[in-house]
Every structure is written in structure tokens, then in C-alpha cells.
Amino acid sequence: MFPVAIEVLKQMIKRPFTNPYPAKYKPKVTLTEVVELVQKGKIKLNPPVEVPEGFRGRIAYNIEECIGCQLCIKVCPSRAIEFVPEVKKVKIYISRCTFCSQCNDICPKKCLSMSKEFELADYEKYGKSLIIGATEDYVKKVEKEKKTADKKE
Amino acid sequence: MAEKTFTVPIGPIHPALKEIESFILTVDGERVVNVELDLGYSHRGLEYIVTHRCNPIQAIYIAERICGICSTSHPYAYVQSMEHAAGITPPERAEIIRAIIGELERIHSHILWAGVAAHEIGFDTLLHWTWKIRENVLDVLEAITGNRINYAMFTIGGVRRDIDEKGIRQIRSSLQFYREVFDTFVATFIEDTTVKMRTRDVGILTREEAEKQVAVGPTARGSGVPKDVRYDKPYSAYADLDIYPIVPDEFTHEETKGDVYDRIVVRIFEVLQSVHILEDLCDLLESTPGPITYQQNLVVVLNQLKRAVGEGIGRHEAPRGEVFHYSMLNKREQPVVWKVRAPTYNNYASWIPMMKGTQIADIPIVIASIDPCLSCADRMTVVDERTGKSRVMTLQEMREMGWRKTKEIKRRVA
Amino acid sequence: MRKKRAGMGEAPYKKDNETFTYDGKKVTAYPAEKLFDMIKEDFGEDVEGEVKTFTAGVKKKKEYKEIWLKVKRERFHELVEWMSKIQVPHLAVASGRDAGEEIELIYHFSLFYGIRDSEVSLCVKVSLPKEDPVIDTITDILPGALITEREKQEMLGVKVKNIPDPRRVFTSDELPEGYYPWRNDNDPEVEKELVRDLSKEGL
Numbered sequence: 207m208f209p210v211a212i213e214v215l216k217q218m219i220k221r222p223f224t225n226p227y228p229a230k231y232k233p234k235v236t237l238t239e240v241v242e243l244v245q246k247g248k249i250k251l252n253p254p255v256e257v258p259e260g261f262r263g264r265i266a267y268n269i270e271e272c273i274g275c276q277l278c279i280k281v282c283p284s285r286a287i288e289f290v291p292e293v294k295k296v297k298i299y300i301s302r303c304t305f306c307s308q309c310n311d312i313c314p315k316k317c318l319s320m321s322k323e324f325e326l327a328d329y330e331k332y333g334k335s336l337i338i339g340a341t342e343d344y345v346k347k348v349e350k351e352k353k354t355a356d357k358k359e
Numbered sequence: 360m361a362e363k364t365f366t367v368p369i370g371p372i373h374p375a376l377k378e379i380e381s382f383i384l385t386v387d388g389e390r391v392v393n394v395e396l397d398l399g400y401s402h403r404g405l406e407y408i409v410t411h412r413c414n415p416i417q418a419i420y421i422a423e424r425i426c427g428i429c430s431t432s433h434p435y436a437y438v439q440s441m442e443h444a445a446g447i448t449p450p451e452r453a454e455i456i457r458a459i460i461g462e463l464e465r466i467h468s469h470i471l472w473a474g475v476a477a478h479e480i481g482f483d484t485l486l487h488w489t490w491k492i493r494e495n496v497l498d499v500l501e502a503i504t505g506n507r508i509n510y511a512m513f514t515i516g517g518v519r520r521d522i523d524e525k526g527i528r529q530i531r532s533s534l535q536f537y538r539e540v541f542d543t544f545v546a547t548f549i550e551d552t553t554v555k556m557r558t559r560d561v562g563i564l565t566r567e568e569a570e571k572q573v574a575v576g577p578t579a580r581g582s583g584v585p586k587d588v589r590y591d592k593p594y595s596a597y598a599d600l601d602i603y604p605i606v607p608d609e610f611t612h613e614e615t616k617g618d619v620y621d622r623i624v625v626r627i628f629e630v631l632q633s634v635h636i637l638e639d640l641c642d643l644l645e646s647t648p649g650p651i652t653y654q655q656n657l658v659v660v661l662n663q664l665k666r667a668v669g670e671g672i673g674r675h676e677a678p679r680g681e682v683f684h685y686s687m688l689n690k691r692e693q694p695v696v697w698k699v700r701a702p703t704y705n706n707y708a709s710w711i712p713m714m715k716g717t718q719i720a721d722i723p724i725v726i727a728s729i730d731p732c733l734s735c736a737d738r739m740t741v742v743d744e745r746t747g748k749s750r751v752m753t754l755q756e757m758r759e760m761g762w763r764k765t766k767e768i769k770r771r772v773a
Numbered sequence: 774m775r776k777k778r779a780g781m782g783e784a785p786y787k788k789d790n791e792t793f794t795y796d797g798k799k800v801t802a803y804p805a806e807k808l809f810d811m812i813k814e815d816f817g818e819d820v821e822g823e824v825k826t827f828t829a830g831v832k833k834k835k836e837y838k839e840i841w842l843k844v845k846r847e848r849f850h851e852l853v854e855w856m857s858k859i860q861v862p863h864l865a866v867a868s869g870r871d872a873g874e875e876i877e878l879i880y881h882f883s884l885f886y887g888i889r890d891s892e893v894s895l896c897v898k899v900s901l902p903k904e905d906p907v908i909d910t911i912t913d914i915l916p917g918a919l920i921t922e923r924e925k926q927e928m929l930g931v932k933v934k935n936i937p938d939p940r941r942v943f944t945s946d947e948l949p950e951g952y953y954p955w956r957n958d959n960d961p962e963v964e965k966e967l968v969r970d971l972s973k974e975g976l
């Protein structure tokens with residue numbers, strides 16, 4: 207028992223290793239109020255521990271560059287990527303993504319990349335924040351643009 | 360005898376378990392007289408998924424997710440088997456990087472296991488201390504691969520990311536850290552009287568049983584079988600190193616008994632061995648420039664694999680023992696056959712001789728001693744055969760039984 | 774209690790690296806080619822196969838060998854017995870596949886473990902006709918083979934003769950009789966019932 211006791215005593219004088227993220231204690235108000243206070247800037251949050259270079263977080267997609275070659279769909283192990291034929295672009299379900307970054311490697315245009323963002327929680331698996339790329343809104347927008355372009359002609 | 364025994368089912372489910380299985384124990388008082396295993400609660404049919412839906416590149420990530428802790432061991436064996444099947448040779452630098460990731464993983468896996476073992480015998484101070492020192496290697500892994508687990512480093516024909524100067528420096532400083540804490544690790548774990556009394560002569564697996572039950576990894580080595588794929592068969596960069604399998608008597612200076620204590624000793628000294636291996640591998644990496652994949656263009660790789668005909672096996676010494684993969688390609692998008700053999704598959708059978716004759720209070724540590732990641736008892740029902748009454752014993756109760764035993768021993772020691 | 778470079782260099786508990794001692798019996802490793810010739814000599818026409826060679830290593834190149842054998846099923850048990858006279862063979866696993874008219878089982882053994890750089894993998898293939906897929910158990914020699922034999926029974930529908938415990942291991946009891954997941958000739962109706970593709974169902 208003795209060696210452990212020494213270790214325990216040493217720990218007592220050390221600063222805790224844990225980073226109190228996002229805050230050490232929740233203020234004694236409801237969670238919604240906390241969110242509001244944070245948005246107003248009344249509460250300051252602790253920043254998270256820096257993620258290292260090359261961290262694989264939420265996928266970022268440069269939709270303008272994409273040529274619709276569908277290679278990323280072919281290698282995605284979790285079928286997180288879907289082709290949208292109307293606009294010849296892809297749609298990515300972040301909630302299915304396993305952050306392997308294999309699609310980044312194969313993309314000939316390098317329009318996919320892994321960002322450092324890791325706070326991905328949402329209330330719905332297929333919520334708006336968790337689908338990127340050629341979403342319904344995007345398709346509508348493109349179709350609208352097309353129509354206006356047609357009219358001009 | 361027969362009317363005095365009870366049947367005690369343990370398991371099958373616990374939310375924290377990677378492997379869910381159920382044990383049906385027959386007990387006579389406190390002693391276990393017979394054990395039956397009931398497996399397959401977590402069978403996910405991955406082999407079916409891969410052979411029906413995935414191309415070989417996608418399958419790497421399926422293999423990676425077979426196990427969270429061995430998340431590099433399965434891809435390691437898998438890419439070997441695929442490379443043999445398709446006749447691909449990875450470049451040398453890739454082989455070194457593969458071995459480096461494999462060894463870093465072994466360090467974190469063994470330390471994690473040590474913490475779990477400490478928890479199972481009711482020594483939670485040690486659990487927190489070991490998991491604290493484990494953070495160091497996880498940080499290194501995160502820095503060089505991008506994630507703490509599920510590194511996504513392997514690909515068919517090489518690795519996906521290079522380790523640069525900075526990465527090597529990080530690995531070296533981490534090795535320095537582990538060399539410094541190792542003495543404390545040994546002192547708090549192996550030389551601790553309570554741990555020793557609690558685990559000596561518990562869950563014995565004799566050498567003969569270990570061979571007959573085809574045990575692998577530290578479970579076999581703890582029984583004195585000097586079996587280690589890195590030593591038996593040269594593969595990857597391990598062929599350059601002089602590794603020998605660690606068996607307990609070298610460090611305990613006692614006869615090898617094949618009990619839980621021996622398995623603890625093997626695992627703890629394997630951490631030190633990995634540190635030594637990594638030192639050599641870092642030197643080797645510095646002196647071996649070159650590409651990290653045989654083919655940069657993944658589309659070419661995919662097409663080559665689609666056309667390939669052949670079969671191959673891949674073996675890697677994972678933290679828990681030998682991982683074995685068999686793959687067959689036959690001009691199809693998906694592999695035709697893929698068979699995965701994780702180390703616990705072989706070590707399941709050795710639970711039976713280990714558990715026979717132990718006390719119920721020792722069951723958690725015996726289960727944990729082959730390192731199925733976590734002890735896998737969720738709750739157990741004690742059925743009194745004479746009265747037909749049954750009552751449910753929670754895992755917590757069982758652990759507390761174990762903890763009480765530790766306390767008793769402590770009292771006796773003091 | 775600890776040594777300078779534990780786990781590296783020559784094993785202190787071993788006098789030499791060429792042998793493996795157990796129970797007073799010494800096992801000396803010999804090259805895969807010799808082992809293959811010995812098998813050929815004793816089993817003659819009933820086995821066929823090849824020795825595959827691979828190279829590993831970065832600065833020090835080393836070779837390792839695999840023996841791929843095809844054996845008649847009548848003599849499979851005898852072959853395992855033959856191996857166990859050299860050393861208790863290590864059985865990694867038995868894999869298998871549906872090869873049209875036949876079921877092909879592949880037993881992955883290895884010999885000479887515990888000896889530096891000399892382990893030889895033996896992949897032993899046995900073909901069983903689909904109408905009579907019976908094979909002898911090897912649990913009498915290697916009790917640890919039980920789980921893999923049980924798995925082959927449920928996954929491929931082979932019958933292992935004299936198996937001590939014929940129950941299922943991994944598949945659930947609800948899986949219908951006669952449906953074997955690794956076979957290709959399953960009733961598509963049954964398969965459709967059983968196999969779901971969750972990503973297509975939008976889950």
C-alpha cells in the first residue's frame with residue numbers, strides 16, 4: 207500500500223489535470239437560460255483543450271469545386287455520402303460519418319477536408335446542422351438561380 | 360455433492376461491454392465447480408457485411424471498428440492478408456510506421472487493462488493513477504494520427520500519414536515519460552502485497568491447458584508458453600528487432616504458475632518492452648526515407664484489387680494476442696471470403712479451466728485477466744436449487760464481494 | 774526486479790533460439806520445405822499444395838513461409854495427429870467458403886511457435902461435398918478447436934462428427950434451421966427477411 211500512498215499525497219498538491227470545459231459549474235439557472243446568457247456574453251466559457259494538427263473533426267465540403275465524380279461515395283465505409291443527381295453534387299450526413307477521412311484522400315478535386323470542429327451534438331440524427339452539401343435548400347437555390355438565368359436569356 | 364450445488368448465470372449484457380457473453384456457473388458454496396459459456400451476444404455479422412457490401416478499402420474501416428482498443432491490430436492483420444492476396448508489397452517506411460502505431464497501441468491497451476484489473480480487485484486509487492499515465496500515449500497517438508483511437512492510419516499497400524520529425528520527437532519524449540514512471544508502476548502494482556495476495560494462485564491456467572486450448576497472447580505467455588507472433592514469425596518491421604516473448608518467471612523469480620498475477624506481470628513488462636521496441640523503431644524510421652504507399656492513387660489500388668485473384672493470411676500480435684485474418688479475392692468488387700479471428704475468440708476457452716475451483720469473489724478478476732476489455736458480468740442470478748428460490752445479484756454486489764476480500768487481505772497483511 | 778532492456782535481445786530463459794522445450798521434450802524447427810516434403814512422403818497422393826515464401830524486414834530482410842495444403846477429408850484427422858507428434862499445433866482458426874458444389878474449409882495451423890523466426894503457417898484446405906458435408910472433429914487432439922468447429926457448423930452447415938458440444942455459438946436461436954449465413958445458395962426469400970440494410974432504410 208505504501209507506494210500508492212505516496213502517489214496519492216503527491217496528487218493532492220498538484221493542480222487538477224481536467225480542463226473544466228465548458229465551465230466548472232453550471233450557474234443555478236435552467237439550461238435554456240444558460241444558453242441565453244452565453245449568447246448575450248454574460249457568462250464566459252472555458253475554451254476546450256487545443257486539438258492537435260491533423261485532427262479529424264467535422265467534414266468540410268467545398269461544394270463549388272466538386273465535379274460530381276462519386277469517388278468519395280465509393281470508398282465511404284459508412285455510406286455517409288449520397289449523390290444528388292439534380293445538381294450533380296453530394297450530400298453528407300455527418301451523423302453517419304466515422305471521421306476516417308478516406309473520402310478526402312480519394313477526391314480528385316480535394317474539395318473535402320476534415321476541420322477541427324468536434325462539437326457536433328444535435329437533437330436529431332438527421333438535423334439540419336448534421337447534413338451538409340447538396341441539401342434540399344441548396345437544390346432549391348440552384349434551381350432558382352437556374353430559372354432566373356434562363357429568364358435573363 | 361449434486362444437491363449442494365447452485366447454478367449461477369452471469370451476464371449476458373452490460374452496457375459498457377465490448378464483448379458480451381454469459382457464463383453459467385455451478386457453485387458449491389463459494390467454489391466454482393463447473394462453467395459453461397454462452398457466447399454470441401455481440402455477433403455483428405461483419406464478415407457478411409464486408410463480403411456482400413464493401414470493397415476492400417471500405418473494409419479497412421470496418422476492421423478498425425471490430426474493437427475499440429485494438430483499433431490498429433485488426434487493420435494491421437487485414438491489410439497484410441489483402442496484400443498477400445493481391446500480391447502487393449508495401450514500402451519499407453510504411454512497415455516501420457505500422458509497427459510504431461502497433462506498439463503505441465499496446466502501451467495504451469496494457470495500461471488501460473491494468474487499471475481495469477485494479478478496479479476489479481477494488482483498488483480504485485490505482486485505477487485512476489494508471490489511467491492518468493495512459494493519457495500521455497493517447498496524446499501522442501492523437502498528435503501523429505489525428506485521433507485518440509480509430510487512427511485510420513492503414514491502407515492497403517502502405518500507411519496514410521507520415522510521421523515527421525516532430526512526431527518522432529513527441530514519441531521519444533513520451534517514451535522518456537514511461538521510462539520514468541515505470542518503476543512506480545512496478546512498485547504500485549507488482550510489488551504491492553495486496554495485489555499479489557489477491558491475485559496469486561487465482562484463476563490458474565497450466566501450460567498444458569494453455570497449449571491445448573490454443574490460448575494466445577499474454578494469456579498463453581502468462582502460463583509460460585513463449586509464443587509471440589513478433590518473435591515466431593518475422594513480419595513488417597518487427598523482423599529487424601530482436602524481440603523475445605516475455606514470460607513471468609524472468610521477473611517474478613518464482614515458478615510460473617499461470618495465475619492472474621503472472622498475467623499481470625507479463626502485461627506490465629510488455630509495456631516496458633514496447634518502450635524499447637519503439638526506441639529502435641524511431642531510430643529505424645529516421646534512417647529510412649522513402650514513400651509511404653506503394654501507389655498514391657487510390658483509384659488504381661481499387662481497380663487492382665478488383666481484378667486480383669488470390670488468398671492470403673495476415674497475423675499480428677495485438678495487445679491481447681494474435682489477430683488472424685484470412686481474405687480471398689476473386690475478381691469481384693467485394694472480397695469473396697473474409698474471416699476475422701480476434702484473440703479473445705481463442706482465449707474464451709481458457710476461461711473454463713481458469714474458473715474451475717476459484718471463488719465467486721474472484722470471478723471478476725479472472726474474467727478480466729484475459730483482457731476481454733472489461734469484466735463482463737452484468738448481473739447474476741443465484742438460483743437455489745433446493746428451494747427453487749432465486750435472487751438477482753448485481754455486478755456491483757459481486758464487485759463488493761471482491762472488494763471485501765481485498766479488505767480482509769489488507770487487514771491480514773497489516 | 775527489472776532488467777535493462779527487458780524483452781529485447783536474447784531470451785534469458787532460453788539457451789538457444791532453435792528449440793522449444795516443453796515437458797522435457799525438445800522441439801527443433803526445420804524449414805517449411807522439409808516439413809512439406811515429410812508430409813508429402815507420409816500422405817502421398819492425398820495431399821497437394823505449395824510452399825509460399827514472403828520477405829519481411831527493413832534493414833535485415835528475413836523470409837517466412839506458409840504451406841498451403843489440400844488434403845482429402847478422410848485423412849485430415851490423421852494429418853492433425855501427425856502434426857501433433859511434432860508439437861501441439863497452434864490452431865488460429867478455421868475459415869471456410871461456399872465453393873459452388875463444395876464447401877471448402879481452411880484450417881489455419883501453425884507449427885514451431887516459440888522458436889525465433891521459424892514459425893510455419895499451415896493452411897489446410899478440406900473440401901466437403903454439399904450433399905454430405907461431414908468432417909471429423911479435432912477436439913480430441915486440440916480441445917480449443919471446439920468454438921471454431923461449432924462456428925463452422927452454424928455458419929456453413931457442415932457436420933462435425935463426434936463434436937462434444939453441437940450447439941450454436943454466435944448466431945441466435947431464432948435463426949431458421951437450414952439458413953447458413955456464409956453460404957451463397959440460401960433461399961433469397963429467407964435472406965430478405967433476415968438481412969436488413971439500415972442505411973437504405975434511412976436509419
Ligand code: SF4
Nearest residue numbers: 282303304306307309
Ligand atoms: S470521413 Fe470517412 S466516413 Fe466520413 S464521409 Fe468521409 S469516407 Fe465517409
Ligand code: SF4
Nearest residue numbers: 272273275276278313
Ligand atoms: S470525390 Fe470529390 S469531386 Fe468527386 S463527388 Fe466526391 S466530393 Fe465531389
